[in-house]
Amino acid sequence: MLDAEARVRGEVAYAVDLELPDMLVAAVLRSPIPHGRIVELEASEAISLPGVVAVLTAADFDRPGGPSLLYGAIIPDQPVVAKDRVRYVGEPVAVVAAVDHAAAQAALAAIQVEYEEEPATYDPLQAMNSGAPAIHADHPDNLFVHGKLRHGDVDRGFGEADEVIEETYTSPLAQQASLEPHTAVARWQADRLTIWTGAQAPYTVRGALQRIFGVQPEDVRVIVPPLGGGFGGKGHVRIEPLVAAVARKTGGRPVKLSLSRAEEFATVTKHPVVIKIKTGFRRDGSLTARQVTLYWGGGAYADASPGLIRASVPRAVGPYRISAVQVDAFGVYTNLPPSAAYRGAMSSQTTWAYESHMDSIAARLGIDPLEFRERNMLHSGESFCTGETMHDVHFSECLRAAAAGLGWDRPKTRDSGRLCRGRGLAVMMKSTIPRSVSECRLALDADGVLTLYTSTVEMGQGAHTALAQIASEAVGVELEKVRIVGPDTAVTPYDATTSASRSTSMMGGAILDAAERLKDRLREAAAPIVEVEPTALVIAGGEIYDPASAEDRLSYAETLERSDLKSIEVAGKHSSQGGLDPETGQGVATPHWHQGAGACEVEVDIETGKVRVLRYHSASFAGRVVNPSLARLQNDGNVIFGMGPALLEEMAFDQGQPVNPNLSDYMLPSILDAPEELGSELLESEAAEFHGIGEMTLPPVAPAIANAVFDAVGVRIRDLPITSERVLRAIKEGPSG
Amino acid sequence: MIEFRLNGNPQALDVDPTRPLLEVLRDDLGLRSVREGCGIGMCGACTVLIDDRAISSCLTLAGQVQGRQILTVEGLAGEGRLHPVQQAFLDHAAFQCAFCTPGFILATLALLKEEPAPDEATIKTHLAGNLCRCGSYRNILEGVRAAAEGQVLVEGGAQ
Numbered sequence: 037m038l039d040a041e042a043r044v045r046g047e048v049a050y051a052v053d054l055e056l057p058d059m060l061v062a063a064v065l066r067s068p069i070p071h072g073r074i075v076e077l078e079a080s081e082a083i084s085l086p087g088v089v090a091v092l093t094a095a096d097f098d099r100p101g102g103p104s105l106l107y108g109a110i111i112p113d114q115p116v117v118a119k120d121r122v123r124y125v126g127e128p129v130a131v132v133a134a135v136d137h138a139a140a141q142a143a144l145a146a147i148q149v150e151y152e153e154e155p156a157t158y159d160p161l162q163a164m165n166s167g168a169p170a171i172h173a174d175h176p177d178n179l180f181v182h183g184k185l186r187h188g189d190v191d192r193g194f195g196e197a198d199e200v201i202e203e204t205y206t207s208p209l210a211q212q213a214s215l216e217p218h219t220a221v222a223r224w225q226a227d228r229l230t231i232w233t234g235a236q237a238p239y240t241v242r243g244a245l246q247r248i249f250g251v252q253p254e255d256v257r258v259i260v261p262p263l264g265g266g267f268g269g270k271g272h273v274r275i276e277p278l279v280a281a282v283a284r285k286t287g288g289r290p291v292k293l294s295l296s297r298a299e300e301f302a303t304v305t306k307h308p309v310v311i312k313i314k315t316g317f318r319r320d321g322s323l324t325a326r327q328v329t330l331y332w333g334g335g336a337y338a339d340a341s342p343g344l345i346r347a348s349v350p351r352a353v354g355p356y357r358i359s360a361v362q363v364d365a366f367g368v369y370t371n372l373p374p375s376a377a378y379r380g381a382m383s384s385q386t387t388w389a390y391e392s393h394m395d396s397i398a399a400r401l402g403i404d405p406l407e408f409r410e411r412n413m414l415h416s417g418e419s420f421c422t423g424e425t426m427h428d429v430h431f432s433e434c435l436r437a438a439a440a441g442l443g444w445d446r447p448k449t450r451d452s453g454r455l456c457r458g459r460g461l462a463v464m465m466k467s468t469i470p471r472s473v474s475e476c477r478l479a480l481d482a483d484g485v486l487t488l489y490t491s492t493v494e495m496g497q498g499a500h501t502a503l504a505q506i507a508s509e510a511v512g513v514e515l516e517k518v519r520i521v522g523p524d525t526a527v528t529p530y531d532a533t534t535s536a537s538r539s540t541s542m543m544g545g546a547i548l549d550a551a552e553r554l555k556d557r558l559r560e561a562a563a564p565i566v567e568v569e570p571t572a573l574v575i576a577g578g579e580i581y582d583p584a585s586a587e588d589r590l591s592y593a594e595t596l597e598r599s600d601l602k603s604i605e606v607a608g609k610h611s612s613q614g615g616l617d618p619e620t621g622q623g624v625a626t627p628h629w630h631q632g633a634g635a636c637e638v639e640v641d642i643e644t645g646k647v648r649v650l651r652y653h654s655a656s657f658a659g660r661v662v663n664p665s666l667a668r669l670q671n672d673g674n675v676i677f678g679m680g681p682a683l684l685e686e687m688a689f690d691q692g693q694p695v696n697p698n699l700s701d702y703m704l705p706s707i708l709d710a711p712e713e714l715g716s717e718l719l720e721s722e723a724a725e726f727h728g729i730g731e732m733t734l735p736p737v738a739p740a741i742a743n744a745v746f747d748a749v750g751v752r753i754r755d756l757p758i759t760s761e762r763v764l765r766a767i768k769e770g771p772s773g
Numbered sequence: 774m775i776e777f778r779l780n781g782n783p784q785a786l787d788v789d790p791t792r793p794l795l796e797v798l799r800d801d802l803g804l805r806s807v808r809e810g811c812g813i814g815m816c817g818a819c820t821v822l823i824d825d826r827a828i829s830s831c832l833t834l835a836g837q838v839q840g841r842q843i844l845t846v847e848g849l850a851g852e853g854r855l856h857p858v859q860q861a862f863l864d865h866a867a868f869q870c871a872f873c874t875p876g877f878i879l880a881t882l883a884l885l886k887e888e889p890a891p892d893e894a895t896i897k898t899h900l901a902g903n904l905c906r907c908g909s910y911r912n913i914l915e916g917v918r919a920a921a922e923g924q925v926l927v928e929g930g931a932q
Binding site: 044214705 | 805815816845871875898902905906911914
């Protein structure tokens, strides 16, 4: 990584490290109840306490010249601070800014709130029932999105099947749990806001703040330092409105808000889901129809969920040839914290269902799980259920690479006593964002230094390093001479987001575009010096020359110097196309499909139910690998991260109250949870475009493990995480089909 | 007045002895490599060495370090040169976001002082109290092995 030395020296400055002169600290008063009315809120005493500079409540909003209370990525349903009603435990009710933490806490204690509790609902299926309390008055059935896909005649397909299997899979709430908590510092100077925040989408944050405060885009400056992890939890607007709104009341003093670990658990979660999946198949192993119905828990506010839930629709099917497909994905409000992307977003949950289900079918047919998948796998040139023609797809190669790494063909290792061994595999598909844009600027100066201005966020994935390499290679400047500036919305151009594993492909594409423009400008500058037409000049190896007379070879620095140019600066842009019809799910889901697979061997202790993953081999399709070391870290990191939601992670609630909002009761994978043998393959293809690899080997982890557990002890686990308790109970209940 | 040695240098601080050491190191002394991840001693991001033992500074009170030697990553590198454990982590790309990295490096140093030639199980047990959410454990293990094999132990560490 470019700043590797700073990383081992502990010198990377994250948002939590930012200190400004006169800076105040913010603290948030949060709802203690899951659902109810705010009868009275009395904050006047708090502001009079020593050291307290500002107190923010809903009364500060929707007044002439004041900020707007409601915001939201698609549905403006979320108040910056609760007004009249609270909808989950931990919802912000008031924010204070004070000279130190003690003063801020004293101020929170001085705010009196009287609540009147009302019935609440937590489970997406129950929340859709007619008797459930409505969480938002304008959504009486708690439904905020219904994504659909219709392909072929599913009734006929099920009729033509020799057999039909229907199963229900669940995946619980989990927490992204980046080690650096959400942190932001806001400062107002007159009517202009500067905010430093650990966010994955600086321009999304800017847009939201601009709308909340009714100012022009250029009046909001969003600066993003390196993140101590993101994983989707920092993918949208989170704490920025809270800190920006309270900072507006401090007379220009900057305010910092940094969440505690418990607050992290009340701020954002992975989408919980119930997935009903039904497949018709023939005895030869072909699939005649598939119907998938997904009930996504969105939490109390829609946030980015409408888009994510629509994106889950084509991701729910699996990379298989099925002539009739129907998908319905419901997004449902519940009295829990808002749900958001969690590394492998939506695909982790859908892959859990369809890849476990594929093994259930394979077992019924008595066909080897790899062979069964191969018979149905989609290849390039074939049509997917969205109607799009698959291109550059290598699902089969990914799966076979993972299986070969594990030694799928080799005889099974023998069980020993109470320890039973089994093997499993899984493959995944994930769309990235259609109709999104990435822009960049490249500046080449007379010293030969190339500066890349980019809003891509560095969050440990090594994006800045990979992008610098792409720029270095495309322009022909040594990597040591590439500088990166950004993200800072006052300086770096638009980028949709650093998520959905899109940066290498999208920002990489923008850099390739800019590099071509830069080379055009270099040819134009060199033409009068060499005395030929610009189009006759060739650029290679950092030199410009006329191939007809190889004598005059100009370096970039020479070209600039002799043209009397201090620098050449160009812009680049890359856009993705596509989109699906909301009623039919037909169209183009993604500019290209993300692809990954995994195969593992587990050991199940039949007396305790404990599952140990002994060996794990993953593979992803990278198209073209930019940095092998970083790419491998993504493959391995996904597998290790994936051990969490597969085996350990579940946010537990009791009547809406979080039970385990800390890193003691909520377990993250440690080095002891990493498989003893961890293999990784990165597949490339000739002249392929860059493919994202930030998530692809994660979604297969849980189903590969569950399939291995089935292979080991003959029980099918359908609810995550695969805890010892669940496995032991299933073993006691006897083999399942 | 609390007196201790920090990265080899004497320190005398007039602070409330019941304040967490993490807060004193970060906020009062500006040591930004000492980071809070969980606040309850579970993640290891705030690890410091106190008399060569890896300790969670979030659970240590300032008064407990009276007369002790504290080492943070700021005290590791010499003149323009990385400490061998840092170098091993760098060589093996044993980090991603690196929020956890100072803690891992110090936990590794404590391990190698206690057990210069640890086997894999010992390394894993010793580092189980440090979490890397990005999932770089394979590279971390390789880095620690390389550090152990290179006999990187530097006398005192802080000098």
